[in-house]
Structures are given as structure tokens and as C-alpha cells.
Amino acid sequence: MVALFLAILSALLTPTLSAPAGISIPHVDPSKILCRLPILQNIWITCPSNGKAALNRQTSLGTANGVEDPNGAYRFAVRYGNAARFQPSSVVTSWDLPNGSNNASALPLACPQPDIDASAYSEDCLSMILYVPPSLTVTSQAPTLVWIHGGSFIVGSSSGAGLDGSKLAIATNSIVAVIQYRLGAPGFLAPNGQTNLAVKDVVTGLNFLKKVLPYFGGSPSKVTLAGQSAGANMIRALLAVPSASSLFRSAILQSDPMNFGFLSPTTYSALKNDFVSRTGCSATDNACLNGLSVAALISASMATFNAGLSISPAAGQAQPIRPVLDGSYIAAPLDSTGTFPPQTKPLLITTVAQEAGWAIYKSFSDPLPEFALPSVCEFSLGSDRTATVLNQQLYQPIPNAGGDPDARAQLQLIGTDQLWKCSGWTFTRSWVQNGGTAYVGQYVVGSTYPGNELVPFCTQSGVVCHQDDIQIVFGTVENPTSAQSALITETQSRYKNFLANGNPNPSGLSAWPAATSSNVHPKLLGGTGEATVGACDPSFWGSSVQYDYQYYHNY
Ligand SMILES: *[C@@H]1O[C@H](CO)[C@@H](O)[C@H](O)[C@H]1NC(C)=O
Ligand SMILES: CC(=O)N[C@H]1CO[C@H](CO)[C@@H](O)[C@@H]1O
Numbered sequence: 001m002v003a004l005f006l007a008i009l010s011a012l013l014t015p016t017l018s019a020p021a022g023i024s025i026p027h028v029d030p031s032k033i034l035c036r037l038p039i040l041q042n043i044w045i046t047c048p049s050n051g052k053a054a055l056n057r058q059t060s061l062g063t064a065n066g067v068e069d070p071n072g073a074y075r076f077a078v079r080y081g082n083a084a085r086f087q088p089s090s091v092v093t094s095w096d097l098p099n100g101s102n103n104a105s106a107l108p109l110a111c112p113q114p115d116i117d118a119s120a121y122s123e124d125c126l127s128m129i130l131y132v133p134p135s136l137t138v139t140s141q142a143p144t145l146v147w148i149h150g151g152s153f154i155v156g157s158s159s160g161a162g163l164d165g166s167k168l169a170i171a172t173n174s175i176v177a178v179i180q181y182r183l184g185a186p187g188f189l190a191p192n193g194q195t196n197l198a199v200k201d202v203v204t205g206l207n208f209l210k211k212v213l214p215y216f217g218g219s220p221s222k223v224t225l226a227g228q229s230a231g232a233n234m235i236r237a238l239l240a241v242p243s244a245s246s247l248f249r250s251a252i253l254q255s256d257p258m259n260f261g262f263l264s265p266t267t268y269s270a271l272k273n274d275f276v277s278r279t280g281c282s283a284t285d286n287a288c289l290n291g292l293s294v295a296a297l298i299s300a301s302m303a304t305f306n307a308g309l310s311i312s313p314a315a316g317q318a319q320p321i322r323p324v325l326d327g328s329y330i331a332a333p334l335d336s337t338g339t340f341p342p343q344t345k346p347l348l349i350t351t352v353a354q355e356a357g358w359a360i361y362k363s364f365s366d367p368l369p370e371f372a373l374p375s376v377c378e379f380s381l382g383s384d385r386t387a388t389v390l391n392q393q394l395y396q397p398i399p400n401a402g403g404d405p406d407a408r409a410q411l412q413l414i415g416t417d418q419l420w421k422c423s424g425w426t427f428t429r430s431w432v433q434n435g436g437t438a439y440v441g442q443y444v445v446g447s448t449y450p451g452n453e454l455v456p457f458c459t460q461s462g463v464v465c466h467q468d469d470i471q472i473v474f475g476t477v478e479n480p481t482s483a484q485s486a487l488i489t490e491t492q493s494r495y496k497n498f499l500a501n502g503n504p505n506p507s508g509l510s511a512w513p514a515a516t517s518s519n520v521h522p523k524l525l526g527g528t529g530e531a532t533v534g535a536c537d538p539s540f541w542g543s544s545v546q547y548d549y550q551y552y553h554n555y
């Protein structure tokens with residue numbers, strides 16, 4: 001079929017050839033020939049040349065204009081959704097570049113957020129960037145990886161450092177879509193009580209992809225979600241939305257702070273009311289709320305973020321503004337505080353070796369004497385949990401060749417275990433017990449993410465801080481070491497297999513066993529063998545010492 005098709009095509013392109021009897025050749029500009037494949041009657045593409053598909057595509061929503069990314073993939077920035085302030089988003093009805101731009105090379109403006117210039121963000125920010133391997137054709141039925149960025153639900157964008165999906169797309173022979181969603185209060189604390197708007201934004205993006213993927217060679221039924229930190233937390237929320245289940249078939253959660261459950265309705269209301277009071281508007285005064293400048297919105301949102309812990313200890317410090325268990329859209333907590341629903345999807349659940357390193361060594365730039373440890377611990381854990389944690393054999397002072405034990409080492413270990421590692425393993429056990437499949441990994445090789453170099457601890461050899469896995473996955477490490485290159489190749493090969501069939505075990509690589517409910521088999525990524533269990537034993541974290549979602553369950 002393909003050979004015949006190519007023969008007809010080359011005939012069309014050869015001006016000297018006359019048409020076979022009975023076939024009339026329309027007069028066309030050879031560079032702009034549109035092909036309609038007989039097996040997909042409604043799909044038109046610009047004909048491939050030199051084995052590469054054309055840059056611009058006809059989609060059901062209009063012409064998609066792309067550019068060649070410097071790293072080799074075709075890149076399409078596009079607005080996927082429209083939303084009025086504090087209202088749910090809807091899928092676009094025409095193909096448009098982000099934010100009203102007419103420049104196909106321009107990247108989308110970010111969603112409103114602190115610490116960047118106002119010219120770099122817009123409320124019209126429901127955009128994504130598609131990275132398409134040039135080898136894909138309209139019949140490829142390739143998988144798609146949808147990347148959800150992190151940033152504590154208050155910062156980040158699809159053009160963040162290291163997120164060029166070009167190399168990942170080519171290595172996995174998949175489409176990579178890097179999506180933006182509303183941040184801070186506009187995404188999570190709408191005064192009118194519309195809940196989880198940012199989660200719904202991602203669903204709008206998935207519905208957009210379902211419509212357009214076939215025009216790029218992607219199969220709408222082969223979508224995998226992947227995200228890091230708050231992006232992984234977003235995926236955990238989506239796993240709890242029954243109506244989103246048909247939009248993806250597997251997911252990759254990197255460094256999800258699983259110690260934090262979804263907000264309870266009570267905590268959510270307290271945060272929302274705090275935000276409303278800081279706008280100076282009443283919750284029902286739409287004229288006032290719609291009249292607020294974007295800068296005023298960000299400032300009120302950040303004031304609520306910074307006050308989160310004092311508004312409710314259940315909000316926690318790291319990402320107090322987050323999805324809420326509203327009971328209608330998000331139906332289950334996906335933790336031990338409610339019935340864990342039956343599962344079928346395969347997951348990859350990874351953490352990095354020193355998740356808490358950045359936060360601890362940023363807060364304490366000098367060694368911390370042991371006598372200070374209990375009060376620092378109590379600040380986050382309260383006194384009863386602190387007492388149990390500090391009695392745990394595994395959290396005793398860590399010998400320090402340079403002098404007295406430095407309590408930062410213990411804090412780092414405790415923080416990593418509580419917020420990410422052990423809580424992730426607890427989630428994994430529940431996932432597996434309820435019918436899902438999961439593979440657990442721990443990065444012991446990373447690449448210092450921009451910003452982490454400000455904390456010298458994170459740049460030490462053998463230390464992998466939060467976010468240091470991102471450029472490994474994307475293959476965007478500058479001047480990689482041989483260990484980094486090897487891990488990039490391995491990770492992308494495992495992702496390719498996982499995207500194709502839900503299993504990160506391509507032939508030729510060491511086995512990555514699936515987690516069971518008694519042994520999560522945490523594979524060292526960049527090392528050999530499995531991570532040590534330490535305090536991530538089911539009898540310690542989650543039972544002797546509760547996670548925040550258990551400890552503050554009644555808030
Ligand atoms: C289009 O956007 C790119 C990337 O931002 C920029 O370098 C280029 O100058 C823009 N072109 C025009 C015509 O504005
Ligand atoms: C580059 C660009 O088109 N920016 C526009 C994005 O949208 C906002 C409105 O939300 C406009 O004010 C910007 O000019």
C-alpha cells in the first residue's frame with residue numbers, strides 16, 4: 001500500500017510523466033501537494049518529502065504551523081483552551097498560536113506567576129507545545145507523552161529550563177506535549193467556588209489532543225501523562241477523576257510529594273476565603289473581581305500561599321494551594337483516609353536520592369548542631385511525631401568526618417522519606433493492592449537543575465536534589481558526563497517501552513520488576529540493584545508516624 005502510494009506520489013511530482021489512463025491529475029504546486037490516505041479518508045496531510053513529514057499540518061481545527069526545533073523535532077505551539085477568569089476552560093474551536101501570536105517560533109506566554117516580568121505572562125495561557133518526530137506520518141499511531149510541569153502550583157511553564165521535548169520525542173518516537181495550566185488562586189481558589197479549575201484545564205488539554213493527535217501521527221488512545229513534583233501531584237489528582245480516566249492509559253509520577261493529600265473541603269474553603277479577603281472584593285462581586293489587575297491577582301494569590309500554613313496546618317508549607325477533594329470531580333483521596341478505588345493503569349513512580357536537600361541546605365547554610373534538631377523537626381511535624389521520628393534508629397546523628405554531627409543530614413533524610421520516598425512507596429502499595437501495576441525507581445544520578453547550583457550541597461557528586469531528574473528524562477543535559485549520557489539513554493529507552501506497552505523493560509536492559517504490595521522493588525536509576533528500605537517500612541511511616549494527610553485528616 002505504501003509503496004503504491006509513493007509511486008503515485010512520485011508520478012505526481014514528475015512533470016514529464018503522463019497520467020495513467022482514466023486518472024486525471026489536478027494542477028497543483030508540487031511543494032504543496034495534499035495527500036489523503038485511503039485508509040483514513042478524512043485526514044489530509046502535506047505530502048512527505050525526503051522521508052520527513054511536512055512542517056505544516058491540516059487539522060480539523062485548521063492549519064497548524066510549526067517550526068523545526070534546533071534539536072530536530074517539529075515544534076507546534078498552540079492554544080488548546082479558552083477560559084474566562086475563575087471559570088472552567090473549554091477546548092478551542094480553531095487552531096491558533098498561543099496568546100494571539102502570529103509567529104510560529106514564539107513560545108507561549110506563561111500563566112500569571114510571581115518573579116517573572118509581566119510581559120512574560122498572560123491570563124490567556126492555556127497553551128501547549130507539541131514536539132513531533134519528523135519521521136511520524138499520519139498512519140504512525142504513535143504514543144504521546146503529555147508533560148505536566150512542576151512549580152508548587154504557583155510557578156512554571158511549558159518553556160521552563162530543560163523542557164524542550166525534542167530529544168525525548170525523537171528518542172521515544174512519540175509526540176511530546178508540554179502543557180500549561182492555571183496557577184495559584186486562579187487555578188485552584190476561584191471565589192465563586194468553582195473547584196479544581198487547573199485540573200480541568202489539563203483535561204481540556206487532553207480533550208484537545210484527542211481531536212488533533214491523528215493529524216500528527218499520534219493515536220488518541222496511547223496517551224501517557226508524565227510530570228514532576230506538583231506536575232506529578234496533578235497527575236495523582238487526575239488519577240482520582242473518574243471522568244478523565246478514558247483520556248490516558250498510563251502515567252509517570254516523578255517526585256510527587258505524596259505526604260500531602262488533596263485539600264479537604266474545609267481547608268480549601270479557609271484558603272479560598274483568605275484569598276478573597278486579600279482581593280478587597282466580595283466573593284460575589286464579579287465586577288470587582290474581573291476588574292482586578294493580573295498583578296493584583298498574583299499578589300493576593302501569593303499572600304495566601306505564604307500564609308497557607310497559618311491558615312491551616314493541613315495546608316502544609318510546600319504547596320498549600322493544590323487540588324481539593326471536592327467529592328464531585330475528584331472522587332477519592334487515593335490514600336488511606338478513604339476507600340482506595342480499583343485500579344488498572346500502569347504507573348512509573350520515581351523519586352530522587354536527596355529530594356529534601358535543596359530545601360534543607362537552602363534554609364540552613366551552616367551546619368546545624370544536634371541540639372537544634374528537635375525544635376526544627378517540631379516546626380514541621382509537631383511534638384509527638386518528632387519524638388517518634390527522633391527515636392527511630394535510622395534517624396540517629398550521622399557521623400561527619402569533618403567534625404561534630406551535622407543535623408542537616410538527618411533532616412534531609414527525614415524530609416525525603418516523609419514527603420516523597422516513603423509516602424510514594426505507601427501509595428504504590430495501595431495502587432498494587434487495588435489492581436494497578438507500578439514500577440518504583442530512585443534516581444542516584446542526576447543533572448543539577450538551574451537554581452539548584454545555588455545550594456552547594458546539591459552540586460556534590462553523588463547528590464541528586466529535587467528536579468535533578470528533569471534534564472535526564474528530557475535528554476537536555478548540557479555537556480553530559482558518561483554516567484549522565486548512559487542514564488539518559490537508558491531512561492528514554494525505558495520510557496519508550498512504557499509509552500508503548502506500560503512496561504519499562506525493553507530487551508537488553510536490566511530487569512525492573514513491578515512492585516508488589518510487600519516489596520516495591522525500588523530500582524536505582526543510575527546505579528545497580530535496589531534502594532535500601534530504611535524507614536520506608538510499612539510499620540513506620542504511615543503507621544507509627546503518620547503522613548500529613550493522616551495527621552491532619554480532621555481539618
Ligand atoms: C518570532 O519569535 C522568535 C522567538 O521568540 C523570535 O526570535 C523572532 O524574532 C520572532 N519573529 C518575529 C517576526 O517577530
Ligand atoms: C504576545 C501577545 O500576543 N500577547 C498578548 C497575550 O494576551 C494578552 C491578553 O490576555 C495581551 O494583552 C497580550 O498583548
